[in-house]
Amino acid sequence: MVVSDFKNLHRYDSLNPLFKKAFDWIQNTNLISLSLGKHEIQGSDLFVNVQEYETKSIAESFFEAHRSYIDIQFLIEGSENIGWADTASLSELEPYNPESDFHKLSGKAKETVTIGGKIACILFPEDAHMPCLKASEGKKAKVRKICMKIKL
Template identity: 35%
Template sequence: MIVDSIKHGSLYYSLGTRIEKALKYLEQTDFSKLEPGRYDIAGDEIYAMIQDYEPLSQEQKRWEAHRRYIDVQFIASGAEMMGYAGIESLRVTEDYDESKDITWLEGEGSFIKARAGTFVILYPHDAHMPGTSDGAPGQVRKVVVKILTRTAS
């Protein structure tokens, strides 16, 4: 897992051309002018999903992990707590759903506060619990860029 400000996005271009494309998209797009939904960057290899929501309590959320896609989660506005843990430290509660590229898990992890301008890169071994409330009311606009892993392409 990598956490940083989008102001430093160019430092991570060397992680690969797909990560570079995702970060440039986040750096160059005014998300206040776009509606929630899916936006293709490079078809199914790289695409973005814009989401608006009110974060939920930790008790209302579940741990998740993906196999086929890397997530680059970007907070365009608002703030949330985001949980993270290595998948090996959690217990599977629902087997991998290939059609949705998701495994649901339970257990303990750590949390960071992600504010507007923060991006988080989550690899397949990084379980995460996004959209968790920091205790303060407020809407979040998040952009999740999905990057097909090289092993899945």
């Protein structure tokens, strides 16, 4: 997992051939004006999902992991916590679904980070993550998030 301010994202260009295009898109797009739903940048290889939801407690949450895509997650309104653990340290709740590239897992977070403002979180296949968690004083809050998907 990498946590970075937007201004430093280009330091990671060499980690994946699509990262430069993804980071340029982040820097050059009016993020607030994006409608909810899926927006393709380069077909199924690079796209974003714009979401709105209310943050939740750890008890209401679970870990997820992906094998075919890297996630870059950041908020354009509000803030949230994301729990992190290595996938090898967790238990399977549901078998991996290759069609949705989704693996539901359970266990305890090793770290928790807060994203919001101009902070992005880059999550690789070994980075199980528990997104959508309450960040401020344990209160639920409405957030607007972009989850960018980058094909491996």
